[in-house]
Amino acid sequence: MAKANGKKVLVGMSGGVDSTVTAILLQQEGYEVEGVYMKLHHKAGYHEENFTKAQRVADYLGIKVHFHDLSVAFKEEVYDYFVQSYKEGLTPNPCVMCNRTIKFGKMVDFADSIGAEYVATGHYIQCDGAFIYAAKDANKDQSYFLCEVKKEVLPRLIFPLGTWVKSDVKAFASKIEVLQDLATQAESSEICFVENSYDEVLAKHMDIDIPGETVDTEGNVIGTHKGYMHYTIGKRRGFFVNGAHDPHFVLAIKPENNQIVVGTKEKLEEHQFNVKQLNLFDELTEFDCHVKVRYRTTAVRCHVHIKDGIANVTLKEPVFGLAKGQIAAFYDNDKLLGGGVIC
Secondary structure (H helix, E strand, C coil): CCCCCCCEEEEECCCCHHHHHHHHHHHHCCCEEEEEEEECCCCCCHHHHHHHHHHHHHHHHCCCEEEEECHHHHHHHHHHHHHHHHHCCCCCCHHHHHHHHHHHHHHHHHHHHCCCCEEECCCCEEECCCCEEECCCCCCCCHHHHCCCCHHHHHHEECHHHHCCHHHHHHHHHCCHHHHHHHHCCCCCCCCCCCCCHHHHHCCCCCCCCCEEEECCCCCEEEEECCHHHCCCCCCCCEEECCCCCCCEEEEEEHHHCEEEEECHHHHEEEEEEEEEEEECCCCCEEEEEEECCCCCCCEEEEEEEECCEEEEEEEEEEECCCCCCEEEEEECCEEEEEEEEC
């Protein structure tokens, strides 16, 4: 990063090591740093503990950290979308929607309110103001989760950790005495509002334990299950199939009938699919690229043709367990082209 000459940047500070190191690096580069802790949900004790950590970092740096309650917007834009998607038999990705509407939506609005030209977070991503790129640390790369961020905000985003690896970030923080505990604290890899399981969240809003029929691809009833919301595409266990010798997997979910469709692994194979709610960082209508259909999967080669706002994706090699509602992210090598919702 070049010296910033006092330009103001708003840093999303969670109380964790990544956002802490982000704030330190930006201050060292000459930015006028302010922090914001975003309250997104109502998990008991969670925010008190983490805001205290963020305030300790702010005191160390001599900066201001704001406490910004976005729980209403988060519920409407992210949490309710998560619950409704499962109700409709879809597999949502709440982190992608949170990045679009909250972290790089409402947070940008808040930056405007305090006169901050830039917004920064501890995401492992690279950005040149026009495109997002995969991080240097492939194991921590989070570019997939930003494929739905609005193009117009990209020039304002800074990700100092995009060229770092996680071990170096922890080592950097461990050398600062007042921050050493942040470098060694356990990381959270789960969705922020999920404490134990998705089922536990969904059960607060509806009865998810209504037994139903397990059917084959021809519609024949071949077994039972404990309630369709317990299943996602590709799941192998938790349902009963009469007389099955080979492993069966969930192929589709039919919420209107409380049915799940199951079959053998080869029936999970997909060669073509459509993507809606497209968000692209360039004007593209037909192109070859790589696509990731889940976060922890390998990107595969494909051809994309866009018509009437829908992308038809033809795969050069098959994928397994394609789930409606999940996110497809398009890449040109390490450059993120954008993405959308699998339909």
